[in-house]
Amino acid sequence: MQNINDLLRKGDAGGAPPAAAGAKDTGGALTEKMSDIRIKELEEETKKAAATAGFSYINLKGFPIGPETIGSIPKELALKNKVVCFLIHGSEIRVGAVDPAPAEIQEIVFELGERLHGHAVLYMISEKSFEYASKLYESVPEIKKAVKGVEISEADIKKFEAAAGDIKNLSASLAKLTTTDIITFLIAAGLKSRASDIHIEAEEADIKVRLRLDGVLNDVAAIKKEGWQQIISRLKLIAGLKINVADQPQDGRFTIFLAADKVDVRVSTIPTAFGESVVMRLLRSSATGLKFEDLGIRGRAYEQLKAQIGRPNGMIVTTGPTGSGKTTTLYAVLTTLNDQETKIITLEDPVEYKLPGINQSQIDYSKDYTFAKGLRSILRQDPDIVMVGEIRDLDTAEVAIQAALTGHLVISTIHTNSASGAIPRFLSMGVKPFLLAPALNAVIGQRLVRVLCAKCKAEAQLPAEVMEKVKKILGEIPPAADVKVDLKKLNFFTNKGCAECGGTGFKGRIGIYEIMIMNQEIEKIILSGATSEYQMQDVAVKNGMITMAQDGLLKAADGITTVEEVFRVAE
DSSP states (O other), rough: OOOHHHHHHHHOOOSSOOOOTTTOOOOOHHHHHHHHHHHHHHHOOOOOOHHTTTEEEOOTOOOOOHHHHTTTHHHHHHHHHHHEOOOOOOTEEEEEEEEOOHHHHEEEEEEEEHTTEHHHHHEEOHHHHHHHGGGGGGGOOOOOOOOOOOOOOOOHHHHHHHHHHHHGHHHHHHTSSOOOHHHHHHHHHHHHHHEEEEEEOOOOOOOEEEEEEEEEEEEEEEEGGGGGHHHHEEEEHTTOOOTTOOOOEEEEEEEEEEESOEEEEEEEEEEETTEEEEEEEEEEGGGGGGGGSSSSSSSHHHHHHHHHTTTSSSSEEESTTTTTTTTHHHHHHHHHHOTTTTTEEEEEOOOOOOTTSSSSEBBGGGGTTTTHHHHHGGGGGGGGGGEOOOSSSHHHHHHHHHHHTTEEEEEEOOOHHHHHHHHHHHHTTTTOOOHHHOOOOOEEEEEEEEEEEEOOOOOEOHHHHHHHHHHHHHHTTOOOGOOOOOOOOEEEEEEETTTTTTTTEEEEEEEEEEEEEEEEEHHHHHTTOOOOOOHHHHHHHHTTTOOOOHHHHHHHHHTSHHHHHHHOOOO
């Protein structure tokens, strides 16, 4: 089998064939000979220009280019940019351009490599080479673009509605379905139960199906291993993944169109010991409609934070582990601030939900488009408000702080366990205290707790040691928080489980928060440089901050969630 270097040598040796022996040297032949000499001179000039510019060179005259290869770049795009694909050999892709330097050409080559899942290399070619190659488009048949994807209608959902809603008996229902119906059924079950993710995992004996309901994974079904290959192939086909690749991770997506909503499904596959594992993340367009006042922030903390997001400049940061609702909080803030007079730009990795009226830019590390570089670029777009998906390094932190100090409102996230841990985290990155202190407006620490099902919740009697612990935590709420708690009249609730909540006892989630507002005392501590998480916590509490555990227990006392749920996420 020929390797790619052998194939490329054909192009390097390209050119017009020599004249036949004994041919008469007529005037036409002389003209043709002079033309050939000029072409060779042009090729030599192109070869030297390629070497100077740092590109490989190839002569495409006589190079065998197949219709599928030349057609991999649309004709209009090729003619406009003088660029052609001349070789696809396995995962190796070769592209020629008359002028390979412009960013537009580099983008075409990158996208071609991404689309074909191969390694694309750019060559410099002469005008004559391009002229020869572009004529080959005449041999490319006109192919109608195939529409890939899946559409689940309301009828599909209703077809499986009863069975999909019965989480406890999904295995029995799945055993009766075809491969195509299994996928539709699992998506219907995910939508019916309002799952955020559908996990399909190959194990030694069978295929396990799990749904992430309100942040917690639940085993819901098992599928016989014999049909797994058909199921995974069907999923890959729908998501636009390579069916024959099973030893490498792949990422794809497709869209489900419903009458009242649109659901983007992000599909991720990874190889495991017993086969591939698939996770489908269900991203509902309706999930972006959450308002700031519906987040679950209450009382004095709500009023303080509302005042801070109304300021024209400064930085507001949310903290918490992955899955604690930070992005939802940022989207709710942006939705509140979004109006015709305000320019809002976001930097996200990835853009999960589309927000109307807001410019959303996606980070792409493969193109060296990082948070720091993207932030520098979007500040030239004259935004009023900037959202940075995550601050994870000094470069991004410094640019964000400079933006906050120069008239922009910046909202972002940072990974720490509490609001008080954000400032030590910034300083450990290398941020200068004298810049951080005036830039920071507020820090939000948060977690998500499951909400009790309204139909089956019931009053609960807490064990004596748990009640003592609850009273101790609530008794430490500072007077400055302006919250009245009667420790002698505390009532709590538990979850029983019913058909409405799928037997889990919970339906939906709500945030528990601690809001640390900057003041002169906190600024002085930052400027001193001697900060610790505990020190910041003490100062914030003294100034009226309610901790996440306290906020959660207050919500438990109101019958919104359980004490166990609060301690699960907040301790």
